[in-house]
């Protein structure tokens with residue numbers, strides 16, 4: 001089977017972000033960027049399927065500015081075979097991203113599309129589900145296990161009540177949760193080799209899709225700050241503080 | 253300005269979050285509920301009692317993303333807004349429906365500022381986005397914990413719909429955590445345990461404290477990854493979002509992704525050996541010390557004070 005993996009370049013998840021004082025957004029200049037953590041799990045799943053002989057080709061695609069090459073190279077170093085950068089400097093909404101990816105799916109005809117379940121910048125959790133709808137495929141979101149059974153997948157999903165297993169025929173869309181696997185750190189020779197793998201660059205405005213946003217972002221603001229309270233000295237004091245809270249609750 | 257809202261349910265029962273979602277959706281207009289379930293009877297009956305519900309529409313179908321999306325799609329034309337909880341089901345279906353209808357959805361809404369103005373958290377809650385949605389139809393998910401529940405005492409009519417629903421994906425099996433603790437997302441008190449709790453047995457101690465206080469029990473990702481707690485206990489950016497009156501964090505460092513899930517808590521208490529832990533720095537009340545010594549004493553002390561709930 002052929003697998004397409006979509007990866008996004010985001011502010012590194014260890015960075016403590018700063019909201020711009022003028023409310024126009026989150027400061028991203030001079031901030032460390034890396035591959036969205038959930039996308040790493042998606043790439044790892046694809047590479048493992050290839051290593052087990054289930055997949056013959058793993059193609060990675062990223063939509064974003066020129067620097068998104070970096071996250072494509074990371075995926076190629078992890079073992080993906082070829083990359084596609086859909087280049088744009090514009091901030092695109094998730095529906096637009098899904099439409100661009102659907103065009104790539106048209107061209108590539110993958111049997112399986114793997115994505116992260118959410119991008120940790122906008123925390124949308126949209127694109128996989130949208131792409132499944134646009135390509136008329138079944139979806140399995142929040143995957144913690146993927147088993148290939150002939151022309152079907154059995155996917156275990158992390159849901160609010162625990163986990164559930166569903167079966168879906170290929171072609172299909174799967175989005176990765178964090179417990180799907182442990183992404184590898186590419187060894188140096190693989191990083192060197194990644195640079196010689198094919199990487200096509202395509203301008204986003206060449207796909208015939210309206211890139212204009214639908215929503216108007218009025219402002220981005222920091223959340224209310226929490227300030228430190230007091231430290232108590234004994235378990236009895238802690239118990240009393242809990243009792244005081246509980247009594248107030250019941251008075252409501 | 254009518255709103256279609258997908259009811260949240262589990263194990264054949266309406267989930268407590270639904271009354272909160274109705275309260276949220278009612279701010280936009282009259283609310284019609286849709287129940288999609290294999291066994292919708294009890295769910296629909298409970299849904300009809302929520303104040304503000306105009307009608308409960310029922311589709312008896314498998315609970316896969318495709319079949320729920322198809323059901324919503326069949327009704328969407330008649331509504332200006334189609335909405336659901338920001339739960340694992342709502343997250344699964346609303347974006348799928350949005351793409352079918354060519355609408356950009358607005359999800360994880362924590363505040364409704366007007367008929368098409370909303371606030372939603374981004375960057376794990378470290379920033380809040382205020383936006384306007386000028387589209388003709390709105391596709392929305394609400395964070396139940398951010399809204400107070402609607403009252404009960406209604407008797408809305410229940411209507412069974414006969415839609416032809418197909419789904420390529422098939423449900424095979426549910427793997428549940430058997431636990432009699434309250435629903436994490438809507439509990440008044442939550443106890444959270446971190447990886448330092450050390451084992452599944454250690455979590456029984458946390459659960460015991462939970463029982464004493466009538467509290468729900470949650471965990472960090474590190475504790476879940478280590479196999480000490482089930483995945484549906486995870487609180488945070490990738491887990492449940494909670495908004496209790498009181499959150500007691502035990503042996504939890506307070507990583508950004510964990511804090512993302514507890515920002516709605518009114519009061520935060522912390523037990524930690526490290527006075528410099530980020531969670532201690534934002535706690536209203538902290539006790540510095542070893543959880544294995546403190547928690548058993550705390551349970552005894554609470555029982556002594558007669559605080560058994």
Ligand SMILES: Cc1cc2nc3c(=O)[nH]c(=O)nc-3n(C[C@H](O)[C@H](O)[C@H](O)COP(=O)(O)OP(=O)(O)OC[C@H]3O[C@@H](n4cnc5c(N)ncnc54)[C@H](O)[C@@H]3O)c2cc1C
Pocket residue numbers: 013037038120445446447448471472473474475486487488489490491502503504505506507508509510513523524525526529541542543544
């Ligand atoms: C993309 C992404 C998403 C994530 N999503 C989530 C999420 O949804 N939820 C989540 O929780 N995490 C999430 N994480 C993980 C998060 O970054 C942290 O790794 C995790 O929250 C740490 O868990 P912890 O506090 O249990 O462990 P640690 O950070 O190891 O902290 C342990 C704490 O226990 C204290 N301690 C040790 N021994 C004792 C003792 N005997 N008594 C009392 N205190 C003691 C220590 O002082 C320390 O503060 C995510 C990470 C990523 C990258």
Ligand SMILES: Nc1ncnc2c1ncn2[C@@H]1O[C@H](COP(=O)(O)O)[C@@H](O)[C@H]1O
Pocket residue numbers: 006007008009036038039042061062063064094097114115116117118119120122123124125126127128
């Ligand atoms: N700009 C992008 N380029 C490539 N893939 C993306 C992009 N944005 C989102 N995705 C994919 O969609 C997933 C979910 O993102 P989101 O819906 O934005 O939370 C991500 O983990 C990626 O796999």
